[in-house]
């Protein structure tokens with residue numbers, strides 16, 4: 001089958017494309033300009049015409065994906081801005097919501113052969129802030145961030161703006177499916193990963209140009225005050241496999257699936273890195289994360305049950321990340 005992957009030049013999407021190709025799928029990667037597709041064409045040259053590009057300049061425009069969805073059997077929608085630097089919340093909300101609803105609309109009108117749409121949401125659409133340790137699951141929604149943005153607008157935190165964009169985009173996706181359920185021949189599967197870490201294969205010119213999550217990991221290894229705090233994580237390669245399985249497993253249809261490997265504090269990554277790694281990368285205070293209290297965790301059981309995921313260890317991910325840094329100098 002052929003799969004449309006939006007935002008194909010992104011950190012996660014490049015791994016999704018690679019994993020789809022490795023498993024025998026054909027891929028049509030949507031990017032904002034021909035230039036942004038160049039690295040992908042080189043990366044996947046060995047797959048010949050099993051990999052093609054389509055240029056979708058503005059995902060917020062009506063009908064933006066009308067051509068892109070024609071003839072594909074499935075869609076993986078990953079394109080959405082991920083950063084915490086927006087002033088006007090609309091900078092994040094518009095592409096997140098309109099991009100998601102737009103690709104579903106195009107699938108409804110022109111995706112005659114589409115059987116499944118997978119949307120990359122986030123635990124940003126799940127999380128809640130609490131003083132008590134909690135384990136959240138697919139029943140939880142981050143209405144807190146939406147309220148903060150509604151009440152405070154530009155004054156809301158950068159994180160709240162991003163989280164609201166993911167919450168509202170995911171709600172819009174489920175709402176669309178509900179509203180059009182008698183007309184659509186495909187179903188929706190939503191994946192909610194926490195912070196995505198691991199090696200990089202998309203085009204990155206310098207550490208500063210890394211995507212938000214990989215950049216944060218780089219800071220932990222290189223910036224003295226960046227080893228405190230933490231969160232929940234998943235390896236980008238495991239998440240890519242989850243995207244492929246979400247197409248393959250019938251039972252993934254209609255499901256919202258959290259994809260967490262575990263909880264960490266940044267120091268844990270320094271401790272998990274191989275001892276032989278270059279002195280360029282700091283060691284922090286080894287063991288300092290051992291007794292950390294993780295206020296927020298996510299229930300991985302649905303992803304394990306439906307997608308058959310087996311998560312990589314921190315040691316595996318840390319080794320791959322450091323090898324990646326060293327290969328790039």
Ligand code: NDP
Nearest residue numbers: 007010011012032078079080081095122194195196211213
């Ligand atoms: P990247 O920044 O590496 O990739 C984002 C992709 O989305 C790029 O292809 C980018 O295109 C595209 N995009 C961003 N803004 C727009 C816009 N306004 N219009 C059109 N396209 C746009 O991020 P990730 O790979 O990390 O993120 C991919 C998805 O995964 C997002 O939906 C994100 O919310 C989600 N996610 C990421 C997590 C993480 O830790 N990385 C965690 C949980 C979810 P261009 O290069 O042209 O800007």
